[in-house]
Every structure is written in structure tokens, then in C-alpha cells.
Amino acid sequence: MKKCNILCVCGSGTVSSAMVAGKLKEKLAENGWDAHMVEASPNSAHSEISGKEFDLIACVSPVHQDFGIPKVKAMGMLTGLSEAKVLKDCIDILEAKYN
Numbered sequence: 577m578k579k580c581n582i583l584c585v586c587g588s589g590t591v592s593s594a595m596v597a598g599k600l601k602e603k604l605a606e607n608g609w610d611a612h613m614v615e616a617s618p619n620s621a622h623s624e625i626s627g628k629e630f631d632l633i634a635c636v637s638p639v640h641q642d643f644g645i646p647k648v649k650a651m652g653m654l655t656g657l658s659e660a661k662v663l664k665d666c667i668d669i670l671e672a673k674y675n
Contacts, residue, residue, distance in 0.1 A: 577605070577608055577609060577612040578608060578609050578610065578646070578670070578674055579609075579610045579611075579612070579634070580604070580609055580611050580612070580632075580670050580674075581611075581614070581630045581631050582597070582611050582612070582614070582628060582630060582631060582632055582633070582634055582655065582666070583599065583614050583616055583621065583624055583625065583632075583633045583634070583645075584596045584597040584600070584613055584615050584616070584629045584633075584634045584650070585615075585616050585617065585618055585621055585633060585635050585636065586615070586617065586636040586637050587617060587618070587636070587638055587640050588617055589606070591652050592636045592637075593612075593616065593617075593636060594615050594655075595632055595654060596636055596653045596654060597613035597614075597615055597634075597642075598613075598614070599649065599653045600634055600653055600662070600666065601613050603653075603659075603663050604663070604666065604667070604670075605669055606625070607634055607663070608613070611633070615623045615632075615668035616639075618637050618638065618639050618640070620625060620661055621633070621641065621643070622638055622641065622643070622646050625643050625645070630645050630646065631645075631646075631669065631670055631673055632645060632646045632648055632664075632666060632669045632670070633645050633647045633648070634641070634647075634648050634650035634653070634666065635647050635648065635650055636650055636653075636654060638644045646669045648665045648666050648669065649662070649664060649665075650662050653664045659660060669672075
């Protein structure tokens with residue numbers, strides 16, 4: 577399996593980001609990716625990114641800062657609507673980086 581690091585961001589950095597992280601990790605595993613997930617709030621995203629390398633940011637809440645890391649709107653992983661699009665967007669970013 578290919579390895580990747582994903583930062584999941586929601587308003588408080590706990591419940592929604594943990595739900596998205598779990599679901600996204602599972603779906604990525606089904607597609608050959610071993611994802612290390614970290615949950616954060618928009619305010620703590622900067623400190624989480626410092627000194628670490630993330631392949632993408634899965635956002636449930638807006639992240640206005642530009643960290644030079646691709647962002648994916650991940651609300652669909654919570655609602656179940658457009659879940660396939662969120663997964664495709666993530667895989668497209670990961671494949672572009674690692675292939």
C-alpha cells in the first residue's frame with residue numbers, strides 16, 4: 577500500500593474531523609492507500625502543519641490560509657452526498673503526487 581498523510585479540519589477539530597478521517601481512511605485503504613490522519617480545527621491547522629508533511633487537507637470547515645497543500649472540500653464524507661467525488665478528488669491529488 578502507498579502511504580500518505582492527511583490533515584482533516586473541522587470547526588472544533590474533534591467530532592466531524594474524526595468522522596471524516598475514519599471514513600476517508602477506510603475508503604482510501606480500499607483503493608490501496610495507507611492514510612495517516614490528523615484532526616485539527618482551522619485555528620490549530622498551522623501548528624499541526626509546522627514541521628510535518630501533509631499530502632492534502634480534507635476540509636469540513638473552511639481553511640482560509642494557504643499552506644501550499646492541496647485542499648479538498650470533504651463535507652460529502654459526513655453527509656454521504658458526493659462521497660464518491662470527495663474520494664476521487666483525494667485520490668487524484670495523491671496519484672498526481674506519487675506517480
